[in-house]
Each structure stands twice: as C-alpha cells, then as structure tokens.
Amino acid sequence: MIVVMGIHIASAGVADFHQVLADHPRYWGERDLRSLHLLALVQEFGSTCLVARAEDGIRGYVFGFVTPDGTGYVHLIATRDDARGTGLGRRLYAAFAEAAERHGARRLKAITSIENAGSIAFHRGLGFDAEIIDDYNGPGRTMAVFHRDLPLDVSRP
C-alpha cells in the first residue's frame, strides 16, 4: 500500500468496483463507460487494479493488467472530479507501473478516443507517445494509442 497525504493507493476490491460504478459520473462526467468496467479485471488482475482511497471515499482508480508479452495495459484510469489536477493521476500511473513491473512488464500501453483531449494531454505529460490509428476499435472508430517504456519515474516523464 502507498500512503501519501492521506491517500492510500491499494488493490481494488469488489466493493470498490461497485462504488466507482455507482459514482460513475464523478469520474467520467456525461460519458457512459460503465460497460467497460469489468468485474473480471478486479477479480483476476487484483494486483494491477488499484484505487486511491481517502477519508471521503475513492478519489481515483486504475484498472489494468500485464499481457504475456510484458505490456502493462491500462484499461481505465480516472480521478474524481474534485481530485483532478493534483497529481493523483500521475501517482496512480506510477503505482500501476510499479505493480506491472513486478509482474514482468517492460512497457506501458493505453488507448483513448481521439476526442478525449484531456486524456491525450495527460498521457503525453507522462511521457507516452501518442499514435492515431484508424479503425483501431472497428470500422470508423479511430483511437489514440499510447506507448512508453518502463520504468515510469513518479515525478518526471
């Protein structure tokens, strides 16, 4: 468990999964990404599915896993609307990267929609390369695909 300024970053449990789904708009606004939240990830990849807990609840979370070829894949990362811009997203990524490295990851990958300018800026800020790939998510569904090597320095890209 990592504890900084009253925020504990630790493995997500089933109750955490249901809590972030219940509070979905606080993490994702008007976008409905509930169908991308898979309990199987928390159940089967618990050590790379992390929540940032504080006294007032879950401030952010990252759900991901390590592929057999050594890629730490971030499926979802979000910080609560009142926790943005405080460095929490960076800390969650750092915690995920450490966990992924323990499981043999040598690089990180994530994807986002090309409309999600905040996510693209966030990932670039963390030192990811962003590649725009046509039809990545099916016909006409262009995605931004992010890659970077590990290790991920917690404070600097």
Ligand SMILES: CC(C)(COP(=O)(O)OP(=O)(O)OC[C@H]1O[C@@H](n2cnc3c(N)ncnc32)[C@H](O)[C@@H]1OP(=O)(O)O)[C@@H](O)C(=O)NCCC(=O)NCCS
């Ligand atoms: C993207 C998100 C996780 C960033 O979390 P955060 O806690 O605000 O990020 P941090 O405060 O750790 O910021 C880390 C860096 O990214 C940059 N950054 C974060 N969000 C940004 C934005 N919307 N626009 C520009 N830069 C941004 C910060 O400036 C910071 O750079 P710095 O450390 O060099 O100053 C958060 O905005 C969020 O939850 N968005 C909604 C969900 C989402 O779209 N998730 C990503 C898709 S999977």
